[in-house]
Amino acid sequence: MASTQPLKIGIIGAGIMGRAHAGFLAREEQTELAAVADPYTTALAEDAGVPHFTDHRQLLRMEKLDAVIVANPNAFHVSTAVDCLDAGVPVLLEKPAAASYAEAADLVAAAGRSSTPLLVGHHRRHHPAVRAARRLIGDGGLGRIVAVNGMWLTKKADSYFDQVWRREPGAGVMLINLVHDLDLIRHLCGEIVSIQARTSNSVRGFDVEDTAGVVFETESGALGSFIASDAATAPWGWDQATEDDPTYPYNPTSFCYSIAGTEASLSFPQLGRYYHEGPSDWTRPLSLRFEAKEAGDSYTNQLRHFAAVIRREAAPAVTAADAARTLAVVEAAARAAAEGCTVRVADVLGG
Ligand SMILES: NC(=O)c1ccc[n+]([C@@H]2O[C@H](COP(=O)([O-])OP(=O)(O)OC[C@H]3O[C@@H](n4cnc5c(N)ncnc54)[C@H](O)[C@@H]3O)[C@@H](O)[C@H]2O)c1
Numbered sequence: 248m249a250s251t252q253p254l255k256i257g258i259i260g261a262g263i264m265g266r267a268h269a270g271f272l273a274r275e276e277q278t279e280l281a282a283v284a285d286p287y288t289t290a291l292a293e294d295a296g297v298p299h300f301t302d303h304r305q306l307l308r309m310e311k312l313d314a315v316i317v318a319n320p321n322a323f324h325v326s327t328a329v330d331c332l333d334a335g336v337p338v339l340l341e342k343p344a345a346a347s348y349a350e351a352a353d354l355v356a357a358a359g360r361s362s363t364p365l366l367v368g369h370h371r372r373h374h375p376a377v378r379a380a381r382r383l384i385g386d387g388g389l390g391r392i393v394a395v396n397g398m399w400l401t402k403k404a405d406s407y408f409d410q411v412w413r414r415e416p417g418a419g420v421m422l423i424n425l426v427h428d429l430d431l432i433r434h435l436c437g438e439i440v441s442i443q444a445r446t447s448n449s450v451r452g453f454d455v456e457d458t459a460g461v462v463f464e465t466e467s468g469a470l471g472s473f474i475a476s477d478a479a480t481a482p483w484g485w486d487q488a489t490e491d492d493p494t495y496p497y498n499p500t501s502f503c504y505s506i507a508g509t510e511a512s513l514s515f516p517q518l519g520r521y522y523h524e525g526p527s528d529w530t531r532p533l534s535l536r537f538e539a540k541e542a543g544d545s546y547t548n549q550l551r552h553f554a555a556v557i558r559r560e561a562a563p564a565v566t567a568a569d570a571a572r573t574l575a576v577v578e579a580a581a582r583a584a585a586e587g588c589t590v591r592v593a594d595v596l597g598g
Pocket of ligand 1: 259260261262263264284286287288303318319320321323341342343368370410423
C-alpha cells in the first residue's frame with residue numbers, strides 16, 4: 248500500500264543540478280529533501296536545514312532514506328550509484344549514466360544484480376511534447392521516418408568552465424549536452440546504428456570539444472544530422488525552445504528538431520504536423536495541424552515517476568541498459584570524430 252508520508256530523499260552532489268533537484272523535491276508534496284552529501288560545499292544542506300555529509304557512503308550509513316538523487320560529476324556516477332544499490336537505496340542518477348560506455352557496462356551489471364531500482368535522469372523523455380511526439384510517431388502519424396535534423400546551440404558563460412571537470416575528458420558538449428539529444432532521437436526515431444562526426448575545440452581551446460556535428464543512420468534506414476555547440480550565441484536548442492527550465496530564457500521562435508516522414512513532418516517542440524490532404528506532392532500546399540500535448544514539465548514528471556519507482560509502483564522508464572546504449576552512440580561519435588570514419592554502434596557495444 249502506498250505510504251502517505253513524504254519520501255525522504257538524499258542528494259549526492261550539491262552543485263547546480265543538485266540544488267535544482269532540491270527545488271523540485273520541495274515543490275512536490277510526496278517528496279522531501281532529507282540530507283545532502285558533498286565533499287566541498289555545505290551550502291545546500293545549511294539552506295535546507297538538513298544533515299550534511301562529506302562522503303556519500305556516510306550518508307547511506309547514517310540516514311534512513313527512501314532514495315537518493317546522484318548529481319555529482321560524471322566521473323563519479325557509476326561508483327556512487329553502485330554504492331547506493333549495494334546499500335539498497337533506490338537511485339535517480341543524473342545523465343550521463345557514466346563517463347564512458349565501458350563504465351556504463353559496469354553499471355548495467357550492478358543494476359542487473361540488484362533488486363533496488365535505478366532510474367537514469369534523461370529527464371527530457373518525460374516532457375509532454377516528447378510523450379506526444381513518441382505517441383504520434385509510434386502510431387504511424389508521420390509514415391516511415393526518412394530524416395531528422397536537430398540543433399543544440401547556445402553560449403555558456405565562461406565562468407561555467409571554472410569547474411575543472413567541465414573542461415576535461417568525461418565532459419565536453421557531446422557528453423554533457425548532445426547526449427540528451429541523441430537519447431531523444433533514439434527514443435523518438437529508433438536505434439542509431441552508425442554515425443559519423445566532427446568535433447572542434449577551436450573556440451574555447453579546452454581538451455574537450457565545444458562544438459560537434461554528427462550524421463547518423465537509424466535501424467529503419469532514416470538519416471539524421473545534428474549540430475551542437477556551447478560556444479555559439481543562438482536561439483536553437485531544447486533549452487531555449489521548450490520553457491522546460493526557467494534558467495534558460497524561452498525563445499518562442501526557436502525550435503530544436505525537425506522530423507520528416509514519408510507521410511508528414513513534425514516540428515519540435517511546437518508539434519506542428521505538416522502533411523498533404525490527399526496524395527503527397529511538393530507542388531501542392533501543405534496543411535499544418537498542431538498536435539495536442541499535456542501540461543507539465545519534464546523535471547516534475549520525472550520526479551513523480553521516480554516516486555512511483557521508489558514505491559515499486561512503476562519500473563524505471565530509463566534503465567541503466569537503455570542509458571548505456573545512448574552512451575554507446577556518443578562513444579561511437581567520439582571515435583568517428585577521432586578517426587575520421589563511420590563507426591557502427593554495434594562495434595562499441597561489442598567492445
Ligand atoms: N539533467 C540535466 O539536464 C542536467 C543539467 C546539468 C547537469 N546535469 C548533470 O548533473 C551532474 C552535476 O552537474 P552540475 O552542473 O551540477 O555540476 P557542479 O560542478 O555544479 O556540481 C557537482 C557537485 O558535486 C560535488 N562533488 C564533487 N565530487 C563529489 C563526490 N565524489 N561526491 C559527491 N559530490 C561531489 C561538487 O562539490 C559539486 O558541488 C553532472 O553529471 C551533469 O551532467 C544534468
